[in-house]
Amino acid sequence: MICRFLCNKKKKKEEGSTMSSPAVRLHIQNHYVVMDNGIVQVTLSKPDGIVTGIKYNGVDNLLEVLNKEPNRGYWDLVWSAPGSKGIFDVIKGTCFKVIVQNEDQVELSFKKMWDPSLEGKFVPLNIDKRFIMLRGSSGFYSYGIYEHLRGWPDFDLSETRITFKLRKDKFQYMAVADDRRRIMPFPEDRLPGRCQPLAYQEAVLLVNPKDPRLKGEVDDKYQYSCKNIDNRVHGWISFNPHVGFWQITPSDEFRSGGPLKQNLTSHVGPTTLAMFLSGHYAGQDLVPKFRGGEPWKKVFGPVYIYLNSGSTGDDPLLLWEDAKIQMMREVQSWPYSFPASEDFLKSDQRGSVCGKLFVLDRYISPDVIPANGAYVGLAPPGDAGSWQRECKDYQFWTRADENGNFTISNVRPGDYNLFAWVPGFVGDYNKFGDIMKITSGSYMELGQCIYKPPRDGPTLWEIGIPDRLAAEFYVPDPNPQHINKLFINHPDRFRQYGLWDRYSELYPDADLVYTIGVSDYRKDWFFAQVPRKREDNTHQGTTWQIKFELSGVIQGTTYTLRVALASATLAELQIRVNDPNARRPLFTTGLIGRENSIARHGIHGLYWLYHVSIPSSLLIDGTNTLYFTQPRCNSPFQGFMYDYIRLEGPPCLTEDI
CATH class of the missing domain: 2.60.40.1120 (Carboxypeptidase-like, regulatory domain)
Incomplete structure (x- = not known):
């Protein structure tokens, strides 16, 4: 039974008794090196350091055997010289070395060293990819050490990660979270004849999928993105045989952008990613730029590739439950004691x-x-x-x-x-x-x-919840022609494709008007301020109104408007008070943001907070209106997601303070 197998294995690991497990063996061949601990056998190309094969539970190779060897399990990156287009590289070592070899552990190094002859051809970094196998471990670890020496050329590093491409004939069920797991399309389903490309380039409508149950659904890898803080374990399950392939990241310390930064996880391929660095949901703000020959060194990982299995007749979803338990064990073991590099601190x-x-x-x-x-x-x-x-x-x-x-x-x-x-x-x-x-x-x-949070006076009114998300606002049902069934009646309903188009359907002739004390932000404040689509399929900017009552405006004072944005994409927020036609707005953000959160179903990107002073001379006793204009309209994906809006009165309105 699956539970008995997994629990016995874990008990041995907990007790620290690995003597009953086979010793770790290393087999060095002309062009390959094989790590084998009797549970898992991992084959890597030499000196490239590409994972070409993973043998486990009677399956000769869990990786896609139809792919060429460099396209199975690899480290990759996207880099560029300043001002140049990004270059995608699979990182291939040129020097192989055994770092540790004994019965309990093997650690291998695959290095690629930079020198001036590589300028313009390869990212100016020394990269040391490490792979570790431990005795009794149902999987293996990988980490990398990146180094830019003083005086080396300037460059940008847009992305780096580990990619595994699994066998499509076996791994068809994906799990990212308890409420985000499902049977997935085949990679062929995204090819011409089986799908229809949609407005955003990564999204397709499945029109003739191999599994007819998926017909009419949208597939988009960004629907499965995840915040760093939640991105601990994800992967795939094979139903025949019952095998799980899981990527476990026990720490966020080496990821960029903090705990809320969103990254890709697993998606159609079947593909599993260990993301370390990316500009997703942030743009250039999260692309490290190295200038003036500055020195830099960083350790990415280790991450753990965990494999588990069960018997025919068992519920294969128990493999997901076990993977979560293993993830907690890895988190509790961080920082690991076994990596040999002195750059990974114990x-x-x-x-x-x-x-x-x-x-x-x-x-x-x-x-x-x-x-x-x-x-x-x-x-x-x-x-x-x-x-x-x-x-x-x-x-x-x-x-x-x-x-x-x-x-x-x-x-x-x-x-x-x-x-x-x-x-x-x-x-x-x-x-x-x-x-x-x-x-x-x-x-x-x-x-x-x-x-002491920003505050000038008492709250006169507020819209939303200050939590850096737009999830509390009105998220519409998707177009019935563009659904992912997983997200029907789902807490993350914002992950459906094409929700930006629903604004034009809900507000075909006039923009959103929100009345304080009457409207409910959960129903009446659309989750994203986007352009409106015209009948000729062009777009126009939008102006939202906030109407509110004031009595006894105190002249000669200042009121304060706090506007917190959850995301911005090539957008501009202009604010006017009581005059929508004022030639100059009271406030403008200017053009901000390259986060693509609207198109990539993210509900937040970067956090933007603005403090707008409103002179009392612009306000009146009675009904006042704020006009929030987003004029940029070159694409349907431009706009904002709001987090929270608050109007504060002058400090003198509260005598006790």
């Missing part, structure tokens, strides 16, 4: 920070409020909120408990700022801009930290 080489975070907003409470559920992290020094655009170094995050207590463990030595943001409050906390120096073995107690 637990005793790291430091920890603890403290207690409170929020002080005197318009809500005269006392400090525990920052329940706050995201608290250490990231390279910068302004408040700079962590979400940081993409070169390491970040370390945790969640505060209901009392605001937090502990950030296993932090690599270095200089950091303490950052935080608190669901329910706008803005970002940065501990006074203080630089915190973490050293090996250090334990720093910060005591009480107090975040």
Whole structure:
């Protein structure tokens, strides 16, 4: 039975007794090297370091045997010289070395060293790909060490990851989360004759899929993207035989953009990705740019490729349940003790920070409020909120408990700022801009930290929830011709394709008007402000209105409008007060954002917060109207997702403060 097999294997691992398991063996051939621990056998090309074969549970190769060997299991990247078009490269080593070889562990290195003869031909990095197999382990690990030496050419690194392409005749069921798992289309279903390309390039409508049950559905890899904080385990299940192939990432420290950054996971192929760095849902803001010959070194990973199996007659979905248990074991084991590179720091080489975070907003409470559920992290020094655009170094995050207590463990030595943001409050906390120096073995107690969110006066009205997402707003049903059945009646209903077009159907002649005290943002505030489609299929900008009543406007004072955006894509927000035709808006963001969250079903990208001062002379006693104009309309995907909007009165409206 599957449970008996898996539980017995885990019991042995828990007890630390691997002597009953076969020793790890290494077989070095002319063009290949094979790691074998009696459970899994992994074949890599030599010296390239491409995973060409994974033998497990009687299956000679879990990877797609119809693919050429370099297109099965590989590290890749996208890079460019400044101002040039991106270049996709599969990373192939030129030097093979055995780092560790004993009965309990094998670690292999496949290096590619850069020299001036490679300028313009290969990314100016030394790259050391490592693969590890442990005794008794039902899988293997991989990590990479990237290094740019001082004085080397400038370049941009748009993306880097590990890709595995599995056998399409076996792996047809994908699992990303408990509520995101399903039978998937075949790769042929995305070819001409079996699909219809849709408006956004990665999306297709399945018109003649091999599995007729999928006919009429949309397939788009971005429907399965995931926030870093939730992107711990995903992969595929084969029903014949019952085998699971899982990619487990136990730490976010080497990923860019912080805990909310979204990345791809698994998608039609069947393909499984370990994403380390990408501009998805962020654009150029999360593309590291190396200039002036700056030195840089970073360790990506290790990640764990975990394999499990069951018997015919067992529920194959138990493999997913087991993969989640294994993921928790890997998380608890981080940082691993077994990687041999001195660049991967072990637990005793790291430091920890603890403290207690409170929020002080005197318009809500005269006392400090525990920052329940706050995201608290250490990231390279910068302004408040700079962590979400940081993409070169390491970040370390945790969640505060209901009392605001937090502990950030296993932090690599270095200089950091303490950052935080608190669901329910706008803005970002940065501990006074203080630089915190973490050293090996250090334990720093910060005591009480107090975040004072932006606030000038009492709340007159608000729209939405300040949580950096647009999920609370009205997300329409999809076009019945463009559905993914997985997301029908699903909490993530925003992942359906083509929702941007529904705005034009709901508001064919006039734009959204929201009346404070009457409208309900859950029903009346469309989740994204996008252009309206005209009858000739061109687009026009949109102007949304917020109507509200004021009495006793205090002249000579200033009212404050807080506008938090959950995402922006080649858009501009212009705000006018009581005059939609004013030649100059009171406020404009200018053109911002390249996040593509609207087209890629993301419900958020980067967080943008604006503070708009409204002179009382622009307001009247009675009905006032704010006009939010998004004029950019070259494509249907331009626009904003709002997080939260609040109007504050002048401070003098509250005598106690």
